[in-house]
Amino acid sequence: MKNTKPNQLKKALGFSFGIAIMVGSTIGAGILRTPGAIAGLLDNYWLIIGCWILGGIYVLIGVGSYAELATMLPKAGGSYNYVKRAFGDYAGFVTGWFDYIANAIAPAFFCIVISEYLVILFPNLENQTTVIAIAFLIAFTILHSSGIKNGSIMQQITSVIKVVLFVALIVACFMYSGVKINPIEKNATALQIGGIIGFFKSLQMVLGTYDGWYAGSFFAEEDENPSKNIPKSLYTGAIIVMLIYVLINMAFLYVMPIASLANSPLAASDVAKVVFGENGAIIVTIIAIFSLISILNAFMMIPSRILFGLSRDGFFIQKGTTVNKGGTPIVALLISATFTLFLILIGSFEVLFLLGTFMAVIVWGLVYCALIKLRISEPDLPRPHKSWGYPYTSIVMLLFSIVLFCGFAYSDQKSFVTICIITALSYPLFLWIKSNNKKSSNDNK
Structure with a gap:
């Protein structure tokens, strides 16, 4: 492979990485927790399974949109490139920073949660959660500093292990025959108002568990053949995740009745205790740790790609475009890791996490607007893949x-006000950055 030019990302990724980043950034500890909460809202087997299938269909539709845009504009940073092309620099600037914040907060959360799960296995480490979290952050920063190939290999290994562990748990549940399961009857309350509200609340949790499905678009510029690999990997990954989510819920409900599973804070642990005995909780904890390591690896890579793209377009410092010999946007990675370290140390990023989720919803909406706008304004733009339907x-x-967006604005008014303030301040900041870039450009002539 030829050496890349300065400040140019390496084309070193392919189909297998695309699937790995999709699976790795999506399947986390959420699927081990949410089935209990959903069973508490929906006491009907088919409604529960239908909710997970509907979430999968939502992802498959979204995958089609992102596959079209990512193959049409295969650039680092994903979403903001499409909005910038459709609506101009300012829209791209706001979208890019919203997307960066939403993704840069996540690694701190995953480092902390991994440390908490490790304490379950090793209680003597109870007072060392912050140290463990920082150790994981440093280890993964070093790993990704060494180059894109190592990060890609780690993503593929951890994603395969994760899938194998989940499949093993599903098979173990279906092989279990120690408890006679009472038949689950359809509940007429599903047709009532309370049932409808419960279904939508459940769907919100399901979509949260599916979040991360669009991760492959951030790495389009580093794909050896984005036109071919990105659509295939996004669809394949989406189907794998959907099958695992639907089957694991069927497996849990095979082992335990809905009434027993309802409102369990860690449904997978309760099911595993029935299937494996008291060691079941340990098994689920190990699965959770591997799931989180895989998702942490993915989210250590994503923010640096967004920051690299923003820097290249003049929306951040020029040094943010620096790429090392291994193909890693090293300055962007170190800045993102520093931000993660800060969040781990202050230990109160839950509010920021909610803010990030809110921003992510805004980014998704802008991306779908961009797709429609570009179809109208640039119909002749090459589109190797077209969104179905x-x-x-x-x-x-x-x-x-x-x-x-409306639901979040109503339920999380603090984040809504914060987003309004950030948006209001962003325009003068954008004008200032644009003016500085123009001045620097004139000085260099």
């Missing part, structure tokens, strides 16, 4: 994003 699927996704 357009324009209907894109309109549905856009409307769904608007509904989510």
Whole structure:
């Protein structure tokens, strides 16, 4: 492989990485927790399974949109590139920073949660959670500093281990025959108002568990053949995740009745205790740790790609475009790791996490708007892959994003006000950055 030019990312990724980043950034500890909460809201087997299938269909529609945009504009940073192309520099600037914040907060959360799960296995480490979290951060920063190939290999290994562990748990549940399961009857309350509200609350949790499905778009510039690999990997990954989520819920409900599973804070642990005995909790903890390591690896890579793209377009410092010999945007990685370290040390990033989720919903909505706008304004732009069901699927996704935005604005008014303030301040900041870039450009002539 030829050496890359300065400040140019390496084309070193392929189909297998695309699947690994999709699976790795999506399947986390959420699927081990949410089935209990959902069973508490929906006491009907088919409604529960239907909710997970509907979430999978949502992802498959979204994958089509992102596959079209990522193959049309295969650039580092993903979402903000599409919005910038459709609506101009300012829209791209706001989208990019919203997307960066949403993704840069996540590694701190995952480092802390991994440390908490390790304490379950090793109680003597109870007072060392912050140290463990920082150790994971440093280890993964060093790993990704060494180059994109090592990060890719780690992602593929951890994602394969994760899938194998989940499949083993599913098989073990279906092989279990120690408890006679009472037949689950359909509940008429599902047709009542309370049932409808419960279904939508459940769907919100399901979509949160599916979050991360669009991760492959951030690495389009580093893919050896994005036109071919990105659509294939996004769809394949989405189907794998959907199958695991649906089957694991069926497996849990095979072992335990809904009434027993309902409102369990860690449903997988309760099921594993029935299947494996008291050691079941340890088995689930190990699965959770591997899931989180895989998702941490993915989210250590994503923010640096967004920051690299923002820097290249003049929306951040020029040094942010620095790429080392291994193909890693090293300055962007170190800045993102420093931000993660800060969040771990202050230990109170829950509010920021909610803010990040809110921002992510705004980014999704803008991306679907961008797809529609580019279809109208640039119909002749090469599109190696076209979103299936357009324009209907894109309109549905856009409307769904608007509904989510309204719901979040109502339920999380602090984040809504914060976003309004950030947006108001962003325009003068954008003008200042643009003016500085223009001045620097003139000085260099």
